[in-house]
Amino acid sequence: MGSVKQFQVTFDCAEPERVARFWCEVLGYVVPPPPEGFATWDDFERALPAEQRGSAFACVDPTGVGPRLFFERVPEGKVVKNRVHLDVRVGTGLVGEERLAALEAECARLLPLGAVRVRPFLADEDNESCLVMQDIEGNEFCLD
Numbered sequence: 030m031g032s033v034k035q036f037q038v039t040f041d042c043a044e045p046e047r048v049a050r051f052w053c054e055v056l057g058y059v060v061p062p063p064p065e066g067f068a069t070w071d072d073f074e075r076a077l078p079a080e081q082r083g084s085a086f087a088c089v090d091p092t093g094v095g096p097r098l099f100f101e102r103v104p105e106g107k108v109v110k111n112r113v114h115l116d117v118r119v120g121t122g123l124v125g126e127e128r129l130a131a132l133e134a135e136c137a138r139l140l141p142l143g144a145v146r147v148r149p150f151l152a153d154e155d156n157e158s159c160l161v162m163q164d165i166e167g168n169e170f171c172l173d
Contacts (some may be wrong), residue, residue: 037087037097038115041107042166045086045100051165052098054142055117058088061097107167116159116173124157132160132172139172 042048052058060070067073074082084102089095119135120128136146143165152158160172 035096037099038113039099039101040168041103042100042168043102043106044083044166045102046083048164048166048168049086049088049098049100051142051144052100053088055139055144055164056088056095056098057091058095058098059091061087061089111169114168115170117170118173120157120159120173125152128152129158132158135172136160136162 040048049060053060063070063073067076077084085100087097087099089097117135120131123131132149136144139162140146145163145167147161147163147169150156150159150161157173162170162172164170
C-alpha cells in the first residue's frame with residue numbers, strides 16, 4: 030500500500046484569483062512562481078486561450094508544510110453548505126475566555142478582508158469553542 034506524500038485542497042469558485050488571495054491573507058500563504066518559461070502570471074494568462082484565462086489560481090504555504098490550495102472557476106454558484114471546510118487553528122491550546130478572545134481577535138482581522146462571521150459554537154463537554162465564518166464567496170470555514 031502506498032502512502033500519501035502531499036495533497037491539495039481544491040475550491041470551486043467564481044473568481045479563483047480573488048478567493049486565492051483572500052486565503053493567502055488568512056493563512057499567510059503566498060502565490061507560487063509562474064510556470065517555467067513565464068516571467069509573470071499575467072504573461073502565463075495571456076498565453077492561454079481566452080476561455081481559460083482566469084479559470085484557476087493557487088496559493089502555497091511558504092514553509093512547505095501546509096497543503097497547496099487550488100481554486101478553479103465553475104459555472105454554478107454555491108447552493109448549500111460545504112461538505113468539507115477548513116479549520117483555521119488560532120485557538121490551539123487555549124480554553125475558556127482566553128480561547129474566545131483569540132477567536133474574536135482573528136475574526137476582527139478577517140472581517141475587513143471580506144470574511145463574514147456566521148455564528149459561534151460555544152464550548153460543551155466534548156468540544157472547545159469555535160467561530161463559523163464564510164470566505165468572500167460564502168464558503169464556510171471555522172476559526173478553531
